[in-house]
Amino acid sequence: MKLGVFGGTFNPIHYGHLRAAEEAREALSLDRVLFVPAGNPPLKSGDIADSGKRYRMVEMAISGNPFFEVLDIECSREGKSFTVDTLEELQGRHPGSELYFILGTDAFLDIPNWWMPERLVALTHFVLLARPGTKFSDLPSSPYLADGRAMIDGIDGVSGHAEVLLTSGKKAVFLPVTPLAVSSTEIRRRLRTGLSVKYLLPEQVESFIISNKLYRSDE
Numbered sequence: 001m002k003l004g005v006f007g008g009t010f011n012p013i014h015y016g017h018l019r020a021a022e023e024a025r026e027a028l029s030l031d032r033v034l035f036v037p038a039g040n041p042p043l044k045s046g047d048i049a050d051s052g053k054r055y056r057m058v059e060m061a062i063s064g065n066p067f068f069e070v071l072d073i074e075c076s077r078e079g080k081s082f083t084v085d086t087l088e089e090l091q092g093r094h095p096g097s098e099l100y101f102i103l104g105t106d107a108f109l110d111i112p113n114w115w116m117p118e119r120l121v122a123l124t125h126f127v128l129l130a131r132p133g134t135k136f137s138d139l140p141s142s143p144y145l146a147d148g149r150a151m152i153d154g155i156d157g158v159s160g161h162a163e164v165l166l167t168s169g170k171k172a173v174f175l176p177v178t179p180l181a182v183s184s185t186e187i188r189r190r191l192r193t194g195l196s197v198k199y200l201l202p203e204q205v206e207s208f209i210i211s212n213k214l215y216r217s218d219e
């Protein structure tokens with residue numbers, strides 16, 4: 001079985017996330033995409049909704065898609081949770097399955113700064129999303145690309161997705177997704193200033209935000 005794993009803060013989830021996950025599922029023929037909302041940060045910041053509420057918003061947003069599932073692995077844990085632990089737990093739950101960790105290219109380049117990066121890259125394939133305004137060929141190299149820079153030059157011209165080999169023997173799939181320049185940051189900014197967020201995220205999620213009075217101020 002091929003399992004997509006889509007981690008994120010989802011503060012809140014929006015159509016950019018949903019469309020990217022759907023395109024990854026289709027392009028890679030994933031059997032399922034597992035959304036894993038991050039837990040609460042150790043130091044509570046006013047701008048981040050409680051993990052239970054972020055989980056609930058993901059649950060509502062994906063309810064119509066039989067291939068999507070939300071997991072509370074990270075948000076039910078107290079304190080900081082590490083991606084490597086989440087992936088190991090998923091590997092244990094689904095022995096024999098191949099994991100495809102879906103993330104933006106910016107996040108992929110940051111992996112050397114994550115907890116136990118070498119162990120993490122050995123556990124999973126990667127699906128790298130080009131967010132609007134990002135070109136793969138503009139990316140600095142990553143220490144995990146088996147042939148370094150040379151491999152990602154020319155990828156932008158390729159139609160559809162392109163695969164490169166990682167030093168771990170796993171692969172990274174560069175996936176150009178429909179550019180939806182929606183971000184959670186912009187949604188929160190609009191809510192703070194009383195502007196509409198209609199059509200940027202599912203209606204149910206919008207209603208939940210309004211009835212729970214989320215993202216109203218930085219307090």
Ligand code: ATP
Nearest residue numbers: 008009010011016020103104129180182183184185
């Ligand atoms: P924000 O939307 O505020 O920028 P973020 O991207 O910093 O949020 P998350 O909510 O954790 O943080 O996003 C989860 C993943 O989804 C990240 O890997 C991010 O790169 C990707 N992502 C977010 N928005 C989009 C989008 N509009 N198109 C494609 N990928 C996206």
